Amino acid sequence: MKCKEIADLPPEILTLIVSNLSLNDMLNLRVVSPWLNEFMMPVIKPDTCALTFLDLKKLKNHLAIIAEMTDRATALHFIDMLAISSSSTKARTKEKMKQIQMTIPIDRISHVDFSFFKSARIAHFRVAKILPFTLTVAHLKLLRQLLLGCTIDQISLFFDAATIVQIFEIPSLLIAVNAKHAEFIVQNMDQRDLLEYFRTHEFLARLEATDVKELSIGLTTLSILGPVPGGPIESETDFEFIKQVINCGITKITMDLEGCERDGFERFRLLPFIRDLAVSSRHVE
Amino acid sequence: RIYPLMRVTLTTSDGASVTVSRQLTKHSGFIEKAITDMAVDDNAVPLSAVAVDVDDATLKLVIEWLTEHRDDALPYPEKTDEERRADDIPAWDQAFVQKWDTKEDQQQTLYAVITAADKLDIKGLLDMTCKTLANKINGKTVEEMREILQLECDFTEEELAEIRKENAWCEN
Numbered sequence: 001m002k003c004k005e006i007a008d009l010p011p012e013i014l015t016l017i018v019s020n021l022s023l024n025d026m027l028n029l030r031v032v033s034p035w036l037n038e039f040m041m042p043v044i045k046p047d048t049c050a051l052t053f054l055d056l057k058k059l060k061n062h063l064a065i066i067a068e069m070t071d072r073a074t075a076l077h078f079i080d081m082l083a084i085s086s087s088s089t090k091a092r093t094k095e096k097m098k099q100i101q102m103t104i105p106i107d108r109i110s111h112v113d114f115s116f117f118k119s120a121r122i123a124h125f126r127v128a129k130i131l132p133f134t135l136t137v138a139h140l141k142l143l144r145q146l147l148l149g150c151t152i153d154q155i156s157l158f159f160d161a162a163t164i165v166q167i168f169e170i171p172s173l174l175i176a177v178n179a180k181h182a183e184f185i186v187q188n189m190d191q192r193d194l195l196e197y198f199r200t201h202e203f204l205a206r207l208e209a210t211d212v213k214e215l216s217i218g219l220t221t222l223s224i225l226g227p228v229p230g231g232p233i234e235s236e237t238d239f240e241f242i243k244q245v246i247n248c249g250i251t252k253i254t255m256d257l258e259g260c261e262r263d264g265f266e267r268f269r270l271l272p273f274i275r276d277l278a279v280s281s282r283h284v285e
Numbered sequence: 286r287i288y289p290l291m292r293v294t295l296t297t298s299d300g301a302s303v304t305v306s307r308q309l310t311k312h313s314g315f316i317e318k319a320i321t322d323m324a325v326d327d328n329a330v331p332l333s334a335v336a337v338d339v340d341d342a343t344l345k346l347v348i349e350w351l352t353e354h355r356d357d358a359l360p361y362p363e364k365t366d367e368e369r370r371a372d373d374i375p376a377w378d379q380a381f382v383q384k385w386d387t388k389e390d391q392q393q394t395l396y397a398v399i400t401a402a403d404k405l406d407i408k409g410l411l412d413m414t415c416k417t418l419a420n421k422i423n424g425k426t427v428e429e430m431r432e433i434l435q436l437e438c439d440f441t442e443e444e445l446a447e448i449r450k451e452n453a454w455c456e457n
Contacts, residue, residue: 003391006434011402020371020419027452033425033436037448044455075454082450091454100454189451 008034018043023073038074041076049077049120052097058139062086062103062184063146064131065116072098073215077117084108106142115148125177126156132187140173146151147177154181154214171226182207182216188259199241215245293320294334301341302334309351313360314406332457339401346394347401350410353377361408371423378413392435 003274006014018040026044030037050069057064069075075091082089089102108114125147133143134220135157155177161166167184172269174182186194197203198217207215245253292307293316310316319335337344385391393416402411421433431438440448 004396006396006436009399010403011397013399013411017399017415017418019366020369020416021423023455025423025425027455028425028427028430029422030452031440032430032434032438034434034439034444036434072455076451078454082454083327108399114358157378268414 011039012250014039015043022050026150045071046071046074046075047119049074049117051120051122053124053126054116054122055126055128056133056143057128058133059103060132060256061107062105062134063109064101065130067100069098069100072129077079078102079117084114091177099197107232109146110142111285114145116146116150116274118149120150122152124154124156125150125152127158127212129158129185129187131180132158135159135170140166143159144176147173149178153179154183155179156183156216158185158187159194159197160187161191161194164197167197167203167205171203171210172215174207174210174212179210181216182210182212183216183218185218199244204244204248207245209252213250215253218255295344296334296336296339297341298338301344303341303344303348306350308355309348311353312351312357312407312409314408316405338404343368343394343397343401346398347405347407347410350381350398352376353358353381354409358408361412371419374413374416374420378417378438382414382417392433394435424439449452 009017018029021029023044026040030044050071051074052068052070052089053066054068057066067078072093076099078091081102081104085102085104088150089100091100093099127135133139135143146171157172164186170184184198195217205279209224242253242255290303294302294304294311295316296302307320310320316335316337339347382395385394395414399411399414399418400408402414423429425433438445
């Protein structure tokens with residue numbers, strides 16, 4: 001049979017043809033005809049939503065998300081969310097990055113099996129420090145649901161006196177999203193005692209069951225506000241904690257315990273400690 | 286018709302027979318496989334005819350392209366998405382395709398050659414013709430694309446608005 005129109009071409013040949021086009025041309029082809037729209041959508045839309053970061057904030061009755069991506073076509077993964085989002089959504093391109101901001105009414109998603117993406121790879125998922133999504137029991141359940149289908153390289157979570165007990169439930173979340181780097185931040189700097197929860201046997205045992213290789217714990221925002229130079233280690237308890245964490249399979253630890261620069265920091269104890277770690281042949285930074 | 290170094294007879298979908306040199310058919314994965322499957326001595330004359338699912342008129346164009354490209358290196362170089370570019374069509378190929386623009390059914394001719402290149406597994410010709418079609422669409426408005434591809438707009442106004450809204454998420 002002679003090929004009379006473009007619709008007669010085999011799909012793999014059509015794919016070859018459109019692979020020579022720019023994204024804007026491919027998007028225009030969607031508008032040409034219904035069958036081209038149907039054909040082009042899976043060609044344009046990446047199978048996995050790849051994000052450089054996803055920030056989550058909790059407004060009064062809404063969730064606010066900010067997502068950044070390098071491939072503009074990735075924005076098509078947010079189309080399903082448009083239907084449930086409120087009007088304050090926007091997308092903008094800054095240099096080579098595409099950024100999307102969206103607010104979603106919580107009551108529209110809390111009672112349905114809603115997740116952000118069917119499949120996503122997120123380099124860094126961050127609960128924002130300002131207006132954080134506090135990890136209450138209900139919020140943690142919702143967070144699991146929202147992140148279903150996501151793989152997250154680094155996850156940053158905030159805790160306060162009311163939510164620190166949820167730390168024991170976090171390792172199962174880390175397993176679900178296959179996290180490699182977990183960052184736990186205590187909300188208020190004067191709540192240093194909350195750090196004790198990270199030292200409990202129960203938490204460390206659960207952490208060992210995850211794939212996490214890098215752990216950051218601090219009283220400030222650590223990498224969100226920029227990394228804190230050096231590894232401030234304040235007391236014998238901290239040295240002991242580092243050993244325990246390393247025994248859980250963690251190979252990189254960052255601790256910001258607000259004590260590095262103060263007078264009397266016992267640097268002379270740090271070097272022997274690091275040497276001691278080195279003989280265990282682990283890669284420890 | 287006889288081409289230099291007669292070696293392989295091709296029978297077309299509309300019953301014609303064309304005999305061509307193995308120097309040309311070596312660029313066709315389909316014909317080379319068919320010859321291999323015959324398990325005959327390369328020097329045997331004549332070979333059994335190879336049936337190709339391409340009409341006579343299109344096969345003539347394919348053979349014209351193969352004749353020009355008979356000395357091209359094999360295998361055809363595979364390119365990654367990053368290496369691929371549509372503006373590197375050789376001058377002879379551009380002129381070869383432009384000749385069809387004077388034909389009433391020029392778009393159908395392009396589709397026919399693309400389909401033939403696919404069926405005969407001629408990677409260089411397939412690559413060139415796909416790029417040619419892409420270049421016709423490249424940078425055009427939706428209306429111009431419809432005209433080039435000879436397609437009707439079957440969308441409702443609501444459907445069009447929805448797609449444009451979705452596209453706006455990806456555009457600069």
